[in-house]
Amino acid sequence: MNAQHVDGVLVQWGERLFYPSNRIVKPLPTPRLDTLVQPKAAVIRQRIEAIVGRAPQVIVKVAGGGQGMSAIAAHFRYISMNGQLDIEDDRGVVRNGEDAVHDLVDQWRFGGSLIKNTGHRREALNLMLSMPAGTDAELLKKAVREFAQVELAGHRYVMVLHEHQANPHVHLSVRAEAISGQRLRPYMKHLNRWRETFAEKLRGWGIEADATRQAIRGENRAHEPLWRARDREAGVLRVHPSAPTAGPGTSRRRADAMLSWAHILKALSASEAASDRELARRVGSFIRDSSTFKEATHRRIGPEVSAPQDRTAARVNDRLEGRPGPGLDRG
Structure with missing residues (x-):
């Protein structure tokens, strides 16, 4: 041929x-x-x-999101370890300390439609972008920064690098309402595109990365829902999980x-x-x-x-x- x-x-x-x-x-x-x-x-x-x-396959997880400012503030404190870790916002400003967390909470609360302490709709989306152990953490953060500039343009967001655990990863919290007033409602097609964009940005910094679906890689793994994993770890899962089966x-x-x-x-x-x-x-x-x-x-x-x-x-x-x-x- x-x-x-x-x-x-x-x-x-x-x-x-x-x-x-x-x-x-x-x-x-x-x-x-x-x-x-x-x-x-x-x-x-x-x-x-x-x-x-x-x-290495990139990981982009949607780990829930806050329905009120109280939940969003708690997430800010968690990912920054109460301000001990650097917090970078969508303008590129890097700060740390408890005062920085309080300022961010006020910016999000009043920067657009008012976010009350409690509510019934998701006001923020929490993402985690991760790579295997051994990946250069600073280059990973640069790739996430470029990812956010492309995929989350028009939204307020904050990002915090975690490199104290096995796999280096970045927590990225996004305000659901954009400056234009449109709301971020991610679907599976968005998640697939986000993975591809993240992999592209990593390769741009010389990090070998790929983002292909399981079907392409010939894998049959079914990932456990995050809520079920957390409940199992906390010892409050009452229903024995059944093995997932593939649909048509x-x-x-x-x-x-x-x-x-x-x-x-x-x-x-x-x-x-x-x-x-x-x-x-x-x-x-x-x-x-x-x-x-x-x-x-x-x-x-x-x-x-x-x-x-x-x-x-x-x-x-x-x-x-x-x-x-x-x-x-x-x-």
Whole structure:
């Protein structure tokens, strides 16, 4: 397979894998007319390298938010250790001490619609942005600062670096109401974008980081809700948590991701470039080691395969074993 054809396949299936809003795989572009194919393919190769190389995954958590100024003030005191740690606001002003915390509370209380001590709507959003142990804490803070300037523009926010625990992380508290009066209502699409932006800012400071969904990485882990983890640690969890199960949407996303990997693997394996074939070898190992692939192949009993990710696993396994694999080219 020549380089132009390989690039075309990588762009088609790489965009479907990494940018899931593109649900339809278009026909191969004509390389001589589409000058963007080669640079797009280079970006896809970089994403593949990061994933199969297991670059550290960024963590962006939404850890609740205050419904009144009393709760917001308590969070300010908690993240700053009662003013012992530096608090940086959206203007870049860095302060510490109890007086600084009191001033911030007054600024938030009166800076816009009045925030009463108690209320029934969320007036602040508490985020935590984290990286594994060993990450340069100061560079992490710089990346979070750039993240906030992009994603939280128009909102008041404060950030505090914590480097005294195992993983360095930054607490970021955001006022829900923007200067314009619009309110911040994050959804899953926002969280995915926030992770991607955070990873981009980290890479800009030379920190290896990636932000890909579990389905892309072939992982099946289900994270425990924060409220349940806190209640369990406090010894007040009364209901025994049941093992989470994947719904049809999750199964389809896993199947789509595995199918995209199958096409990418096929193209790289047939490439004339030795570097692509080496990347194909690493992609194959990555797929074999993924929990999605292992669980799907383990569930296969005889020729009948029911779940979509199981059917796709069978086709990917054919590719890994060097067999053509029926229906692979049909997607």
